[in-house]
Amino acid sequence: MRPVVCIVGRPNVGKSTLFNKIVGRRIAITEDRPGVTRDRIYAEAEWLNNYFILIDTGGIEPYSDDIILSQIKRQAEIAIDTADVILFVVDGLGGITSTDREIANILRKSGKEVLLVCNKIDTPKTPDEIYEFYELGFGEPIVVSAGQSLGLGDLLDEIIKKF
Numbered sequence: 698m699r700p701v702v703c704i705v706g707r708p709n710v711g712k713s714t715l716f717n718k719i720v721g722r723r724i725a726i727t728e729d730r731p732g733v734t735r736d737r738i739y740a741e742a743e744w745l746n747n748y749f750i751l752i753d754t755g756g757i758e759p760y761s762d763d764i765i766l767s768q769i770k771r772q773a774e775i776a777i778d779t780a781d782v783i784l785f786v787v788d789g790l791g792g793i794t795s796t797d798r799e800i801a802n803i804l805r806k807s808g809k810e811v812l813l814v815c816n817k818i819d820t821p822k823t824p825d826e827i828y829e830f831y832e833l834g835f836g837e838p839i840v841v842s843a844g845q846s847l848g849l850g851d852l853l854d855e856i857i858k859k860f
């Protein structure tokens with residue numbers, strides 16, 4: 698069985714963009730409007746001859762404000778059930794939100810392997826903003842820009858180390 702890697706995180710942090718970049722094709726739908734993703738999207742991915750299944754757990758669109766948190770929690774629970782490795786994606790420039798904390802709590806309790814991914818760092822120099830994410834308790838954040846394809850090789854190296 699191929700290892701399963703799930704991407705979780707609140708809407709608009711760049712999960713689907715990251716998914717498409719790793720898979721190398723545009724499968725997941727990315728949009729400026731938060732929460733736009735078809736339900737779970739699966740694809741096969743490969744890095745250095747390591748094959749795995751990647752899942753974008755974006756959620757069902759459209760989110761309404763009142764169901765948003767329960768929906769996100771449900772997605773996190775699905776990821777915990779299915780995943781060997783969880784990519785917990787945050788907006789590296791946006792700071793920690795209460796939703797990030799809720800997701801972190803669920804993931805921490807799961808005991809699964811979690812890699813914290815700070816996305817949207819579009820510059821080569823890592824900004825100080827990312828250090829607050831240590832607080833979430835998943836160790837050193839992995840800094841990437843899915844949009845600009847920065848840091849993805851290092852992220853993939855960390856993913857396959859967990860298999």
Ligand code: GDP
Pocket residue numbers: 706707708709710711712713714715726727728729731732733734755816817818819841842843844845
């Ligand atoms: P999702 O809701 O978490 O799946 O997020 P999407 O992948 O749909 O992206 C939400 C928005 O963030 C879109 O406008 C993307 O173009 C943008 N985005 C994604 N990754 C990056 C990035 O690395 N840098 C910047 N600046 N924007 C990004």
Ligand code: MG
Pocket residue numbers: 712713714725726727732733734755
């Ligand atoms: Mg999405």
